[in-house]
Amino acid sequence: MKIACIGAGPAGLYFSILMKLRDPGTEITIFERNPAGVTHGWGVVFWDDLVADLRANDPVSANTILDASFCWIDQVVEVKGGSPARGGGTGYGIGRQTLLDILRRRATDLGVAIRYEHEITGPSQVPDADVVVAADGVGSHLRRLHEDTFEPHIEPGRNKYVWLGTSRVFEAFTFGLVPTEAGWIWFHAYGYSPTMSTFIVECSPQTWQGLGFDRMPGDESLRALEHLFADYLGGHRLLSQSGTEEPLPWLNFRNLTNRKWHAGNVVLLGDAAHTAHFSIGSGTRLAMQDAIALADSLHRTKSIPAALAAYESERQFAMLRPQREARLSAAWFENIARYATLDGPQLFALLLDRRSRLIPHVPPRLYYALHRAKRIPLVRMLYRWAAMGVEQVSGLPRRLLHS
Template identity: 40%
Template sequence: MRIAILGAGPAGLYLATLIKRRDARVDVTVIEQNPPDATFGFGVVFSDRALEFLRDDDEETCAAIAPHMESWEDMTLVLRGERVVIDGIGFAAIGRLELLQLLQARAGAAGVAPVYNRAVTSLDELAGYDLVVGADGVNSLVRRTYAGAFGASARLLTNRFAWFGTTQPFDTLTQTFVDSAFGPLDAHHYRYAADRSTFIVEVGTDTFARAGFASMSEAETRGLCERVFADALGGHKLISNNSIWRQFPVVHNARWSHGNCVLIGDALHTAHFSIGSGTRLALEDAIALDKALAAHRAVPDALAAFEAARRPVLEKLVAGANGSADWYERFGEHMRLAPLDFAMSYITRSGRIDLERLRTLSPRFVGRYEREHA
């Protein structure tokens, strides 16, 4: 079998690794339009038990990545200077480039040699392959080529966000909400190395306009964000890496495959960064697709099995991510709540956690909440 994978991000690299390790005879070509070290952003965060989802299927990759991760068991919300700690909400993080390099090493050990700096402009260039996998992100060529067949849709959320880094280490994943002179801002920040943290600044459309961000340079934007979040940064500066304002794309596909083409990762779906599951979902897509290919000799049967097995799980998680995104679209309204009520609104925003489950996950937080509301 000859397989072409467009995109050498986590989804594409990991799928190629799984396929080649399972059957070295399979001809797998990974094509990436960028150089191997091209990535924006700083750290990537994993929710819940970090890479536990990998242990059953791929203990070696899990063992290779886990030592490089920073982890913690609580998260912190800061509103009007008051800190509310929510216990039991664990996360782990790793540098985005470091994760990419680890996956590149795993792929190389399995015999995968990605082709970098090659931009495929038409799927006609991939004629002759038995399977074409679109692991090529939110602007996927595969999805755009067969948008009608996939039932593809994409929309942008209204909030803007800019992805910075900082040398300020944070004890937990922290959300700092500030009501500035030009409106509410939010910062998502967490450490991904001992001396490095991700610092994502998010604003609504009104704040974006009143602050004049649209006409600012990247350096001017960074400077203003440093002033707004001076307390959280504790004297540290923000670091830029293509830290422009973006709007989060919500990607959905009614059908996951067409002919010999299939989508995975961000090409297939997106999950708002506030739930820390985007990379995890991409890796899980790769696992599910490889299992389907192993179980079915005919490509159409394998792609149908992949979608049938994966869709129910994925749609549940994406629904939670969309619920979280909707909460953030109105985070300025939620900031009017008292800090504890705000924290309860935040932690239940996705619809996946109710008070009873939260009592088990976060007994100290729920205890405080119920005492103050007795």
């Protein structure tokens, strides 16, 4: 089989590795627009569920990824001026570039050809292959070429965010909230190496404009953010991948779904197929799980159309819950003013439960009282219901759920 894969992100690289492991005779070429060693973003988090999947599918890259990961311990939320509330838990962080370097080396060792600085945008550039994998991210050109079949739906999130790095190493997953005269601004931070952390800043569009970030040069914005978050940074700088003269890359998160995931021999993978808000830290895991499912399906099913249809059905179903949770989590942060004045333990409990369907509809202090009363069976049942998705409640067959 001959496969062309567009995009050397986690999805495209991991899929190519797994295809080569399952069927070494497969001819795979990846086309990536960036030079090798260039990517966007800083570190990403993951948990033991992804580690189990990686170990089961390719122990060689799994071990290298784990060796290069940073283990963060505990979760902390702190409102400026208050004492921090702690909630336990552990997870991993890894630099995006480190992860990609590991996957690139493994893919190349297995015989995958990677053509860097090779952008595919128009129909005439799409390589001739039995299967063309669109792993070209949320802005996928390939998806746009078959928009009539895929029927993508993109909904921009309301808040502004910017993905920064810092040399302050956050040992715990930390949320810090700061009140300003223009509204709340906050960060999500975690270590991803012994020397670096991810530092994502988020706020409402009104706060963003009110603080002047819509018109400030990049360097000035970084200094303003360092000043706002000085209590948490301990004198460390904030870093952006954009040049000092350019504005900071503030964005609105793009929530993406597609009605279909394959059109002829073109199939969507990872962020090209779906996104899940960064506040649940799952996009890379979901992209790599897509890769596992697609490689399995192509290996198991002899007919390519049947393999692509089976992959689409399996992964669309698997995405229902994370995408619902991601929407609820994003909405929690969009309504943060509702929660930010709770005391530490209350705020922490609601932050951890932000994927609940109940939270938006119940006054926050009443929700906290319910949370504390979880030992009572009726309250526990309500909780379980709030945590379940329509896919679990209805028991409907998969096809009906996304028809």
